[in-house]
Amino acid sequence: MLKQAIWAFAGAGALGLVLTAAAQPDNTAAKERAASADDAPVIVPRKSRVPSIAAAAASGPVKSAGSVDWDAVKEEVDEAKASDAEFQRQVRAMELTRPLSESEKQKMRPKGLRTAAPQQFKRVTSGEVRETRVPVLVPMLPDMMGAMKVAARENAFSAFGDMPDGDYVEVIGTRMRVVGGTSETMSMRRQARAAAMPELAALSAPYEISHHEQGVDLSFSRFNVAYQISVYCKDPDGDAHCSGDEYVVSLADSLAILNPEEGAAP
Amino acid sequence: MRRALCFLTLLATGACASGGPSGGPPGDVLVDANGRVFSYRPTGDLIPGSAPPSIVVDQTVYDPAIVFPTEGPVYLNSQVYMNGGSKAALNGKNANQCDAENYNYPWRDNFCEKRGRDQYFCAQGGHTGVDIRPATCAKEAHWAVAPEAGEIYDIGTYGVRLMADDGTWYQFLHLQMSDLSVVEGQEVVAGQRIGKISNVFFDANGDPVPTTIHLHLDMKESYAPTNGAAPFIDRVNPYMTLVKAYERKLAGE
Numbered sequence: 001m002l003k004q005a006i007w008a009f010a011g012a013g014a015l016g017l018v019l020t021a022a023a024q025p026d027n028t029a030a031k032e033r034a035a036s037a038d039d040a041p042v043i044v045p046r047k048s049r050v051p052s053i054a055a056a057a058a059s060g061p062v063k064s065a066g067s068v069d070w071d072a073v074k075e076e077v078d079e080a081k082a083s084d085a086e087f088q089r090q091v092r093a094m095e096l097t098r099p100l101s102e103s104e105k106q107k108m109r110p111k112g113l114r115t116a117a118p119q120q121f122k123r124v125t126s127g128e129v130r131e132t133r134v135p136v137l138v139p140m141l142p143d144m145m146g147a148m149k150v151a152a153r154e155n156a157f158s159a160f161g162d163m164p165d166g167d168y169v170e171v172i173g174t175r176m177r178v179v180g181g182t183s184e185t186m187s188m189r190r191q192a193r194a195a196a197m198p199e200l201a202a203l204s205a206p207y208e209i210s211h212h213e214q215g216v217d218l219s220f221s222r223f224n225v226a227y228q229i230s231v232y233c234k235d236p237d238g239d240a241h242c243s244g245d246e247y248v249v250s251l252a253d254s255l256a257i258l259n260p261e262e263g264a265a266p
Numbered sequence: 267m268r269r270a271l272c273f274l275t276l277l278a279t280g281a282c283a284s285g286g287p288s289g290g291p292p293g294d295v296l297v298d299a300n301g302r303v304f305s306y307r308p309t310g311d312l313i314p315g316s317a318p319p320s321i322v323v324d325q326t327v328y329d330p331a332i333v334f335p336t337e338g339p340v341y342l343n344s345q346v347y348m349n350g351g352s353k354a355a356l357n358g359k360n361a362n363q364c365d366a367e368n369y370n371y372p373w374r375d376n377f378c379e380k381r382g383r384d385q386y387f388c389a390q391g392g393h394t395g396v397d398i399r400p401a402t403c404a405k406e407a408h409w410a411v412a413p414e415a416g417e418i419y420d421i422g423t424y425g426v427r428l429m430a431d432d433g434t435w436y437q438f439l440h441l442q443m444s445d446l447s448v449v450e451g452q453e454v455v456a457g458q459r460i461g462k463i464s465n466v467f468f469d470a471n472g473d474p475v476p477t478t479i480h481l482h483l484d485m486k487e488s489y490a491p492t493n494g495a496a497p498f499i500d501r502v503n504p505y506m507t508l509v510k511a512y513e514r515k516l517a518g519e
Contacts, residue, residue, distance in 0.1 A: 044303065045305075050514060053519070056330035153429060155432065158427075166472070174433030176433030176434075178329075178489045179495075180491075185326055192386070217501065221498055228486065
């Protein structure tokens with residue numbers, strides 16, 4: 001019976017993704033040992049059934065490039081420019097009564113997607129930024145200006161660097177996406193993403209946060225591009241940059257675009 | 267009877283080269299360079315005690331065309347809960363990371379393994395990738411290779427990061443960092459050697475603390491359930507992608 005179950009399981013190759021309770025709760029070691037999954041089925045693939053790459057690609061989810069919404073980029077940038085102009089008028093009016101410190105101004109400054117030149121970052125080259133068709137977003141916090149580098153492919157980029165405090169920060173973005181899969185795959189992802197997600201103030205984009213053994217990730221989607229900001233810490237539990245959400249959200253709120261002109265390219 | 271013997275042999279040794287699965291011809295199995303029959307446990311079936319309360323059982327093959335990211339036979343299983351791991355005793359395992367049980371099939375998923383962190387798809391999980399033991403319990407003897415063409419965009423203290431042309435990101439941890447075969451900014455092709463699998467790791471103070479000999483592989487992928495849905499990048503479970511790549515490798519494709 002058991003062996004039949006094993007071979008039957010081996011024959012079941014459907015792709016799927018389901019959220020499920022783990023087979024073994026972690027309340028007692030005794031229960032865990034009793035529920036040893038050494039009794040669970042083992043799959044022995046058949047050589048004659050290994051599909052070719054072409055056959056596997058035809059039956060699985062599809063990966064393709066999406067079309068970047070450069071109009072939305074321009075709209076976002078223009079909105080930030082207008083907000084900044086209004087903010088400057090307000091600052092001038094307030095400074096008629098007393099001068100404001102830079103930190104006060106920073107706190108009051110409206111959030112939004114601003115533009116920055118690659119040259120504003122000590123280690124970023126214009127040539128690298130020009131390699132990609134994806135809006136390159138990089139945090140504009142002071143520590144980033146001397147540390148961040150950019151590597152780019154046509155469909156993706158990585159902005160990354162070691163921070164003075166020992167953290168490693170990375171922003172990645174791609175217009176590529178895997179679409180589809182089994183109904184379980186799609187259902188699970190839809191359910192996860194349908195949960196109320198907070199929204200980034202600067203980008204009007206909902207986001208998700210994941211804490212893991214290396215640090216913290218913040219993922220969001222904007223302009224039909226998928227982005228992820230990662231902070232890696234030597235001590236993810238002890239370093240507030242990785243144990244909490246505040247720092248990674250502040251990075252997201254400080255993002256600037258390095259290649260807004262790409263949207264105007266023929 | 268032969269199937270029963272095959273099954274018992276499989277459980278004991280991970281090998282069953284004498285006959286094929288039910289319905290298949292004898293020998294219709296995938297055999298590695300050491301003569302062992304490849305087998306694996308289903309995705310999401312973590313070793314007892316290592317799974318967080320709820321996990322995603324992700325059977326998605328995110329890329330059916332990648333090159334398997336190591337040379338030679340490999341054994342995918344937990345570094346923490348198997349022999350030699352810090353929680354080996356939980357399942358009656360021993361303290362010897364070179365125990366033969368670690369270097370055998372079936373493979374076992376360890377994505378989302380408990381680390382006390384709240385991953386998006388597995389609260390109280392924390393393990394962001396899968397751990398892969400090389401062919402033998404010898405460090406700096408077995409190669410990790412690029413699964414896809416792309417750029418080695420960053421080399422850290424114990425890891426190498428690859429951005430593939432198709433917008434997949436890979437992270438290779440615990441390589442022999444003093445003798446990598448790539449440099450930062452280098453273009454690589456699929457199958458190109460990156461570095462040798464080792465045990466390089468650092469503690470929270472930045473002091474070197476060797477881990478077990480293994481390759482930790484992370485895979486980041488952008489996914490949208492349907493056309494028109496917003497794509498999000500996640501650290502996805504590479505387990506089934508690796509299973510399929512290994513099958514093709516053993517099948518000689």
